[in-house]
Structure formats: structure tokens, C-alpha cells
């Protein structure tokens with residue numbers, strides 16, 4: 424396996440996700456397959472090829488600095504599971 | 519105890535004063551009701567597409583050029599991944615390996631000595647939202663108005679060796695940002711803040727010690743105090759045989775204490791990768807040069823000019839050029855009254871004190887440049903004494919009235935009529951026979967006392983030069 428169970432566990436923690444033993448097993452296998460597939464690229468000769476910064480051949484896509492109306496607050500809070508005082512309410516954050 | 523050397527590097531975050539956010543057209547205005555400056559893009563809704571604000575690139579390049587950086591012809595943006603409720607996308611768009619500006623430096627002055635501080639890089643990124651703790655429910659509330667307000671992060675080399683140097687460096691950056699007019703630098707509102715990386719090592723040791731990072735300091739006092747606290751703490755730990763851990767810390771300015779954050783070390787794995795939604799930034803030399811040509815006179819250059827053109831002391835030039843507002847005000851007053859030294863004294867003396875007491879900046883004061891110039895003319899011409907001028911100045915500061923009007927209304931014109939002064943002098947001499955005896959006995963203090971009495975009698979309006987002259991004439995008769 425090119426991805427270890429420990430790596431999957433760490434990624435899960437960083438992503439604030441919890442997996443059962445079975446899920447851990449499954450994701451380790453799936454992620455390994457994905458990495459193996461992508462690893463084919465590592466076997467190519469890329470001598471003299473510039474690193475890709477973007478998959479499309481575009482550059483300098485800018486917007487002007489002009490203010491447009493924002494959304495109504497009700498719209499912004501519509502998808503929040505919980506809101507109070509015009510804010511999204513989340514479980515207490517400890518630093 | 520061993521002697522220790524302190525190594526400090528700063529990461530300074532400056533919010534850019536663009537009209538709109540970095541990837542959408544929401545306003546960046548400060549202080550609105552929570553979540554009223556938001557749209558699907560800056561709140562990270564799926565399926566939205568960010569587009570980079572052109573002004574952000576321009577401002578960052580300006581700062582890069584003003585700090586002697588090399589500007590990248592090719593630059594890109596990357597995703598910095600972490601989960602925190604103030605970051606709706608769960609990643610911050612920043613720059614990783616190809617920042618806009620690299621390898622710069624600025625000069626600072628500490629105790630009269632010049633020192634160069636290296637700037638590793640300046641990159642563009644988006645700010646996070648604000649978390650408010652609700653004491654009543656115990657929940658955390660999220661206000662996303664600040665999400666995606668544009669920032670530049672200015673990363674220094676570990677070149678500073680004391681709290682004083684760090685504060686001077688921060689002050690120098692603030693001056694430059696204000697001169698360029700790209701950040702409002704309101705530290706209490708968080709638009710300019712910094713993280714301090716600090717380590718200590720015994721003098722003579724080659725390797726750096728383990729460093730800690732104290733986050734989010736938003737006043738010069740907090741920077742100074744947190745650094746002094748952390749230096750003391752690290753040395754104490756080492757002296758007691760302990761170990762410094764690489765950790766992220768906070769500083770409680772009210773308590774004057776730093777503490778380690780409870781976040782796990784693991785959280786520092788940001789798994790950067792190129793931002794696929796944004797195109798690379800390609801800047802031509804022509805573009806970079808045109809920005810270079812548009813730069814204003816910067817603080818160090820202005821300071822040199824003040825020394826030469828106005829013949830000011832280094833101290834005066836330093837203070838006057840620190841803020842662009844003060845410098846502009848100073849130059850405009852000098853243009854009108856042509857007495858640089860006196861203008862400098864007023865701005866750095868009574869004016870600075872009153873501005874400080876009222877917590878306003880010079881451009882918010884009621885005294886127009888023209889009014890201050892007129893006041894100085896009145897002193898130059900001898901119409902009022904410098905002592906009276908102080909009273910007039912306070913009145914001008916409080917009411918915004920013109921100097922001349924105040925002088926007329928209050929009858930403060932200086933008495934320069936010899937006859938009138940002589941009358942008062944004679945009266946004072948007559949009423950203070952003991953002082954005459956003291957003076958003749960060689961006690962010089964008696965003269966000062968008599969001058970004081972005459973000034974008092976004239977309500978401060980007598981021309982002090984004439985008072986002195988006439989008194990001496992009578993006393994030495």
C-alpha cells in the first residue's frame with residue numbers, strides 16, 4: 424500500500440473527520456489506488472518541462488475594484504444550522 | 519547566568535485599503551453589522567469562482583518596490599488548508615512557493631545606529647472572519663464580514679536582536695504603508711498586526727535555539743511587552759535546565775503575560791497546493807517599472823531632504839517624517855510662513871500633546887495649515903509673545919478660530935510700546951524695594967523675579983526683550 428493507515432488517520436484528524444475501523448481500511452485501500460494511479464506521472468520524463476501552475480493556458484484574470492451590493496444577511500445565514508445575533512453559531516472554540 | 523542573544527523575526531499582516539474584497543465585489547468597510555458584507559464567494563459556497571482584484575496586485579507590488587524586493591514576473595496562488603470556524607472554505611487562498619515579492623530590505627535606526635533588516639518575502643492572501651464568544655450561551659459566533667479582505671503578509675529575516683529593534687522595524691513598515699496609502703494602519707482595528715518569531719541562544723553558539731511564535735499582536739506596546747516577556751521566559755526555562763518547545767503562543771496585554779495555545783502541533787500541517795480556480799499572475803517589466811515610477815517620496819528620502827532643505831535636526835526630521843499626514847501638514851505650513859524650525863517645534867510640542875490628549879490625528883484637528891502659519895507669522899512679527907501664543911494655540915485647537923481673531927477678541931496683542939512698559943516697570947520696582955537691594959547685593963535671581971512681576975502685571979503681554987532692557991536700565995542707574 425502506498426498510503427499507510429496512519430497517514431489516513433492523520434488526514435482524517437486534520438479534516439476533523441472520524442472513521443470506523445472498516446472505513447479506515449476502505450479509505451486506505453482507495454487512497455492507495457488513487458496515489459498509485461497518479462504515480463504513473465512520476466515515471467514520465469519531464470526534463471525541460473515547466474511546472475504547471477494552472478491546467479489551462481490562461482494568465483492575469485482580474486476584476487476591477489468596484490463595490491457591488493452584498494447579499495442580504497438572511498440569505499447568507501440561510502444554510503447555517505444555527506444562527507443568533509446575525510451570526511452563525513458554532514460550538515465553543517477553544518484556543 | 520550566561521549571556522544570551524535574542525533572535526527575532528516578524529510576520530506582519532497589513533489589510534489593504536482597496537474598496538472591495540480580494541476575490542468578490544463586497545465592500546471592505548470596517549464596522550458594519552455582522553454578515554452584511556458577504557456573498558457566496560467570500561463565504562465559500564460550493565460552485566463559486568473567485569477572481570483576483572487587480573488593485574491587490576498593484577498594492578502588493580508597490581510595497582515590494584518600496585522595500586527593495588525583487589518583483590516576480592511569474593507568480594501564483596495556493597490553498598493553505600486548515601479547519602477553523604473563521605475560515606468558511608476550510609482553506610485560505612495565499613501564496614506558497616511563488617510569492618509576488620522576494621529578497622527585500624529596509625533600514626531602521628536604533629539608538630542613532632542604522633541597521634538593515636532583510637525582508638524574505640511579501641505575498642498576497644485573504645483575511646479570515648471574526649469569532650465572537652457569546653458569554654451567555656457559551657457558543658462561538660461567526661461574523662464573516664472580514665472574510666476575504668485582502669492582506670499582504672510581510673515576512674522578515676530573523677535579523678532583529680531586541681524588542682526595540684522589532685518596534686522600530688514595525689514603525690518603519692507602518693510609515694511606508696501610510697506613505698504608499700495602501701493600508702489604513704489602524705492597529706486597534708486589526709488592519710495592521712504581527713506575529714513574533716523568537717528564540718534565544720547563549721552568546722557564541724552557532725545554531726539557533728528553538729523558536730516560538732506569538733500571534734496577533736496589534737499595538738506597539740503589545741509587541742514590546744510580549745517580546746520582553748518571551749525573552750525572559752525562554753532564558754529562565756533554559757537556565758533551569760528546561761527545554762523550549764516549538765509552539766504557538768498568545769499574549770494577554772492586560773495581564774502582561776504570554777501563554778501557549780491549546781491547538782495541537784499537528785494542526786500546522788497546511789498541505790498547500792496550487793489554487794486551481796485562479797490564473798497565474800504574469801507581470802511585465804514595463805508594468806513593474808510603471809509602478810516604480812508612481813511611488814511617492816518615501817520616509818527615508820524625505821528625512822534626508824528635511825535635514826538638507828530645512829536644516830532640521832535628525833531627531834526633528836525623524837519625528838516629522840514618521841507619518842505622512844504630519845509630514846504633509848508640516849510642509850504645507852512651511853510653504854506659507856517659511857519658518858521650518860518654529861513650525862517643527864509647534865507640531866512636535868503643544869500640537870502633538872493636544873492631539874494625543876484628544877486621540878485624533880493631525881488632519882482631524884480644527885487648526886488648518888493656514889491658521890498655524892498665521893499664528894507663527896504673528897509671533898515672528900512680534901505681535902504676540904511666544905508665551906501668549908501658547909494660549910492662543912489652545913484656543914485655536916479647541917474652537918478652530920483664526921489666530922488673529924482670538925488675539926483681537928482677547929486683547930492679547932504684545933505691548934511693545936516702551937513708554938507703556940516703562941510705566942509698569944517703575945511701578946513694580948517701587949513695590950519691591952527688597953528685590954532692588956538683593957539685586958544690588960549681586961543676587962541675580964532678583965532680576966528674574968522682577969521680570970516675572972512685570973509680565974504678571976501686564977498679563978503676559980509685555981514684550982519680554984523690552985522688559986529686560988528697561989529693568990536693567992533702572993536697576994543699574
Ligand SMILES: [Zn+2]
Nearest residue numbers: 542544557560
Ligand atoms: Zn463577497
